[in-house]
Amino acid sequence: MKKILLGLLVLTSLRALAAEKRYYTKINSSEAQVKIETDQKDSIQAASYVDGLENSKFIPDMLRDKKSILYKLKASIEQENCKQNSTAEKAWIDGCGQVTLTPEVKTSFGRDGWMSGGGSYTFFVGFTNDGSGRFFDVSHMVIISERAEAQTKNGNYSGMIIKSLNLVKIKRIDDLTP
Numbered sequence: 001m002k003k004i005l006l007g008l009l010v011l012t013s014l015r016a017l018a019a020e021k022r023y024y025t026k027i028n029s030s031e032a033q034v035k036i037e038t039d040q041k042d043s044i045q046a047a048s049y050v051d052g053l054e055n056s057k058f059i060p061d062m063l064r065d066k067k068s069i070l071y072k073l074k075a076s077i078e079q080e081n082c083k084q085n086s087t088a089e090k091a092w093i094d095g096c097g098q099v100t101l102t103p104e105v106k107t108s109f110g111r112d113g114w115m116s117g118g119g120s121y122t123f124f125v126g127f128t129n130d131g132s133g134r135f136f137d138v139s140h141m142v143i144i145s146e147r148a149e150a151q152t153k154n155g156n157y158s159g160m161i162i163k164s165l166n167l168v169k170i171k172r173i174d175d176l177t178p
């Protein structure tokens with residue numbers, strides 16, 4: 001019985017994945033857009049697409065873009081700690097360490113009826129020092145936002161969700177030691 005239920009669950013999941021197509025596009029150094037085509041036409045909830053799936057593309061895109069504030073922050077932290085910058089091929093600076101980003105956490109979420117929803121994600125940036133302890137010192141908090149909007153035609157859902165991803169804020173975390 002468990003095998004049958006597991007098989008049905010897998011088939012349902014595969015069907016749901018096949019029912020949508022996502023197209024990610026970088027807009028500029030701090031913004032990206034995702035177009036999601038869905039087969040579902042009734043009972044759509046745009047807020048259910050506030051899922052953070054594209055964060056794994058968006059954050060690395062910003063880290064590679066020399067115009068991005070996140071790229072500049074990474075380079076600044078490397079200079080502050082190592083007096084040199086890493087390379088695209090090697091993030092670890094021998095004898096010094098590397099800039100480290102924590103996984104992002106959804107820190108807010110809201111919906112505006114069936115047609116839209118949004119959320120924000122927070123992660124931390126700091127430096128991991130070389131050495132036996134490999135200590136991680138957090139220096140900045142980063143907030144990115146995600147907004148999903150259902151597209152309509154004549155008041156009815158058209159089968160397209162547009163998501164926007166934005167870098168909202170980078171805040172230096174001051175030393176909190178007494």
